[in-house]
Amino acid sequence: MDEYGSAPIFPNVRTPEDVFRDYRGRRAGILKALTTDVEKFYKMCDPEKENLCLYGLSNETWEVTLPAEEVPPELPEPALGINFARDGMAEKDWLTLVAVHSDAWLIAVAFYFGARFGFDKDARRRLFTMISNLPTVHEVVTGSGKKQSKPPNSNGKSKSGSKPSKKPNSNSKPAKQPLPKQEDQMVKEEGGDKDQAYLCGTCGGSYSNNGDFWIGCDICENWYHGECVRITPAKAEHIKQYKCPACSNKRSRE
Numbered sequence: 001m002d003e004y005g006s007a008p009i010f011p012n013v014r015t016p017e018d019v020f021r022d023y024r025g026r027r028a029g030i031l032k033a034l035t036t037d038v039e040k041f042y043k044m045c046d047p048e049k050e051n052l053c054l055y056g057l058s059n060e061t062w063e064v065t066l067p068a069e070e071v072p073p074e075l076p077e078p079a080l081g082i083n084f085a086r087d088g089m090a091e092k093d094w095l096t097l098v099a100v101h102s103d104a105w106l107i108a109v110a111f112y113f114g115a116r117f118g119f120d121k122d123a124r125r126r127l128f129t130m131i132s133n134l135p136t137v138h139e140v141v142t143g144s145g146k147k148q149s150k151p152p153n154s155n156g157k158s159k160s161g162s163k164p165s166k167k168p169n170s171n172s173k174p175a176k177q178p179l180p181k182q183e184d185q186m187v188k189e190e191g192g193d194k195d196q197a198y199l200c201g202t203c204g205g206s207y208s209n210n211g212d213f214w215i216g217c218d219i220c221e222n223w224y225h226g227e228c229v230r231i232t233p234a235k236a237e238h239i240k241q242y243k244c245p246a247c248s249n250k251r252s253r254e
Contacts, residue, residue, distance in 0.1 A: 014117055016127035023110045023131060026056035028203040028228075030102045033062040034095055034141050035202065035245035036229065042091070045083035052083040054098060056106065060203065076108040095249070099141040107131070134204045135222075143220045143246050201244060202228035217244035 079101035
């Protein structure tokens with residue numbers, strides 16, 4: 001694996017699905033930096049240091065480090081000097097700025113691979129459709145994205161094999177919302193079930209009825225793997241109102 005975490009995509013990747021998996025891994029890493037690991041990320045971005053960049057790696061981790069020394073770099077570079085603006089603006093605004101630049105970098109890397117591997121217009125469209133079906137980093141960090149429907153067949157805040165309910169007095173199940181046309185078509189093309197189109201707000205992974213524990217945010221109504229937000233089924237039983245990392249960070253700075 002090189003310094004960008006690119007081992008999974010070199011040298012065998014050739015399809016839009018492979019590039020999308022790389023994109024999703026890098027995106028998950030950046031989201032961790034800006035949500036669950038935000039305190040560590042903030043401290044690492046010391047304005048007294050040299051120009052720093054935030055890299056999302058394809059293994060769903062992140063790194064704050066100096067830009068590549070080689071010119072031109074092997075991959076597009078993320079925004080340079082994110083640490084310099086840290087103390088010159090409100091923390092919320094600074095994180096929002098980093099999120100926007102991170103979205104731009106993720107797209108640049110994905111379409112760099114598309115150009116490198118000679119994707120035609122249909123392959124590029126397929127890649128862009130898969131990317132567009134995930135909320136952007138900016139939407140997750142700010143909570144500004146369109147509210148996501150709750151996973152089907154759930155009568156509470158969590159989704160797992162044991163299905164611990166956060167609303168024991170309610171027997172109603174949320175209505176399953178129709179999928180957007182593009183997302184529905186993508187599911188059909190890939191031969192999947194519509195339940196798989198529900199996405200974790202942190203890693204972007206699809207919902208599947210395999211016993212994984214899920215928890216929904218009471219503020220933005222996005223859903224998350226318990227593992228992604230470090231919530232266990234036992235811990236969820238004692239949470240009256242769950243706020244995801246993005247909503248918690250947003251409200252703590254208001």
